[in-house]
Amino acid sequence: MEYCGNRAAGEQQQQPQPQRRFTITDLKHQAAEYYRSNEVPQRLEEVLNAMFYQRPEDFYGHLANYFSELSKPPVITKLVGKKVLDGIGRPTLEVEVSCRVRNCVKRICSSMISSHAEILENASPEAIDADEREREESIKIAIEWINESLNEMFIGLQPTDQHKADELLGEYFAKKAEADEERREAEKEKEKEIQEAEASGASAAPAPSGKKKPNKAAKKMSVLEKPIPPAEPTEPVVMGSMAIGCTSLAFAKTAATLRDMPLYLHIALLKHDQESPKELALPLPMATVLSCGKSSPGKLNLLKEVMVIPPHWLPVKQGVERCVDIQREVMKLLSQTTNMPSSVGEGKKTSRDAAKKAPSPVLKKMSHLGCLVTGFESLEQPLALIQSACTHLSLELGIDVYLGINCAAHELIDCSKGKYEVILGTFKSPDEMVDVYVDLIRKFPSIMTLIDPLRKEVESAFPF
Known part of the structure; x- marks a missing residue:
C-alpha cells in the first residue's frame, strides 16, 4: 500500500503545470x-x-x-563539391559556397581548379588511361572531403576570414598527408619484403661464369659528353588534395562577391589591412601565337610555344590588342603565303631563291590555348613568320614587341640516347642545345625569355 501511495504521489507531481497566459x-x-x-x-x-x-x-x-x-556579417551555411568538365573536356573539381546573408541563405559563387596530373602530349595510350583513372579517383576523394568533413568544419565561419579558413584547411591537409605517408611507407615495406623473398630464391641459381668485356665506346662517350642525369622521382601527391586549394579559392571569390569588388583587389588587400591601392602593377601579358611542339605536324619539335610579349611601357589593354593584331596577321600570312623563308636574321631580308626553296608550313588546327598548331621544318621559320607579321603592322621586333619561347625540353629527351630531338631525326646533347639557343638568340635578339630550355635535372649544370 505504501508503494502504491508513493507512486500515486509521483504521478501527481509529474502532471504538467498549467501554462501562464x-x-x-x-x-x-x-x-x-x-x-x-x-x-x-x-x-x-x-x-x-x-x-x-x-x-x-x-x-x-x-x-x-x-x-x-x-545586419550580421554573412556566414557559410553549406559547401558542395561536384565533378564538372573543364575547357578541354577533362573532369575537374568545382566547389559551391552558400551563405546566410541578411537572414536569407543564398548561393554566392563557385570555383574550379584543374587536376594536378600533367600528361605529356606524346604520352602512350596506357599513360593517358592511367592519368584519367588517377584524375577520377582524386576528384572522387576531394568531393567526399568537401561534402562531409570540410562542410561541417566551415559552417558558421565568415567567408571574409581568409586567414582562419586557410589555417583550418592547412591543419586538415596535414593530417591527411600524414596518413597518406604512413600508407605509402607500409606499401614500401611490403614491396621490400617481396623483393627480398624473390632475391633469396634467385640466389640459389648458378651465376654465369663468363667475364664481361668493358664497354670502351661507352667509356669514351662519357669522357666526351656530360651524362644526362636521371629524372627526379615523381613527388607523391595526396589524392583529393585539390579540395584544399579549390575551397580556399572559393572562399576568396565569395568574400570578393560579398564585398562587391574584383577578386584581384580582394586578394591584394589580404596581405595587409590597408586601403585599396590607387595603382596596381600587372605582369606583362604573354600571348602564344604558334605551337610547333612534338605533337605538331612538320619536323620541328623544339618550339612548343612561340609567344609575343608587348613592351613594359605599353598599357595592358593596348598590349593585349597588339598581341591579337599579330596573331591575326600571322593567320593571314599562313593562309596567303605558300612559301616561307627557311632562315632570317632580324633586320635582314632573305633572297627570293631562299624563300622558294623553303617548304611551306603545315597548318593543322587551333589548340585549346588559342594558338595555331603549325608544322615547320627549321627553327628560324616560325620566328621569321612572326617577324613578317610585325613588319606588315609597322612593328619592330625588339622595340615594339618581344619574343618568348617555351621549349618544353623534358618532352623531347630521348633517355636511351641522352639527347634532345630538336628536329625530327636530329638529336642534340645538352652542350649542343646551349649552342642552338645561343645561335638562335644571336639571329633573333628580340627573344627575351626561354622557358624549360633543358630538363630541370640538367639546367643547374648548364646555366645560361
Whole structure:
C-alpha cells in the first residue's frame, strides 16, 4: 500500500503545470524590451530624421540599404563539391559556397581548379588511361572531403576570414598527408619484403661464369659528353588534395562577391589591412601565337610555344590588342603565303631563291590555348613568320614587341640516347642545345625569355 501511495504521489507531481497566459500588457512589455535591446527605436529615429532632409526617391530602398549595413556579417551555411568538365573536356573539381546573408541563405559563387596530373602530349595510350583513372579517383576523394568533413568544419565561419579558413584547411591537409605517408611507407615495406623473398630464391641459381668485356665506346662517350642525369622521382601527391586549394579559392571569390569588388583587389588587400591601392602593377601579358611542339605536324619539335610579349611601357589593354593584331596577321600570312623563308636574321631580308626553296608550313588546327598548331621544318621559320607579321603592322621586333619561347625540353629527351630531338631525326646533347639557343638568340635578339630550355635535372649544370 505504501508503494502504491508513493507512486500515486509521483504521478501527481509529474502532471504538467498549467501554462501562464500572457496579457496584452505583458506582450507589449516584452516587445518593447526586445526592440529596445536591439536599439530599434534609436536606429529608426536616426534614419527617419536623416531621410526627412535627404528626401530619397526610393524611400524603402533607402531604409533597406541603411539597415543592411547593420545586419550580421554573412556566414557559410553549406559547401558542395561536384565533378564538372573543364575547357578541354577533362573532369575537374568545382566547389559551391552558400551563405546566410541578411537572414536569407543564398548561393554566392563557385570555383574550379584543374587536376594536378600533367600528361605529356606524346604520352602512350596506357599513360593517358592511367592519368584519367588517377584524375577520377582524386576528384572522387576531394568531393567526399568537401561534402562531409570540410562542410561541417566551415559552417558558421565568415567567408571574409581568409586567414582562419586557410589555417583550418592547412591543419586538415596535414593530417591527411600524414596518413597518406604512413600508407605509402607500409606499401614500401611490403614491396621490400617481396623483393627480398624473390632475391633469396634467385640466389640459389648458378651465376654465369663468363667475364664481361668493358664497354670502351661507352667509356669514351662519357669522357666526351656530360651524362644526362636521371629524372627526379615523381613527388607523391595526396589524392583529393585539390579540395584544399579549390575551397580556399572559393572562399576568396565569395568574400570578393560579398564585398562587391574584383577578386584581384580582394586578394591584394589580404596581405595587409590597408586601403585599396590607387595603382596596381600587372605582369606583362604573354600571348602564344604558334605551337610547333612534338605533337605538331612538320619536323620541328623544339618550339612548343612561340609567344609575343608587348613592351613594359605599353598599357595592358593596348598590349593585349597588339598581341591579337599579330596573331591575326600571322593567320593571314599562313593562309596567303605558300612559301616561307627557311632562315632570317632580324633586320635582314632573305633572297627570293631562299624563300622558294623553303617548304611551306603545315597548318593543322587551333589548340585549346588559342594558338595555331603549325608544322615547320627549321627553327628560324616560325620566328621569321612572326617577324613578317610585325613588319606588315609597322612593328619592330625588339622595340615594339618581344619574343618568348617555351621549349618544353623534358618532352623531347630521348633517355636511351641522352639527347634532345630538336628536329625530327636530329638529336642534340645538352652542350649542343646551349649552342642552338645561343645561335638562335644571336639571329633573333628580340627573344627575351626561354622557358624549360633543358630538363630541370640538367639546367643547374648548364646555366645560361
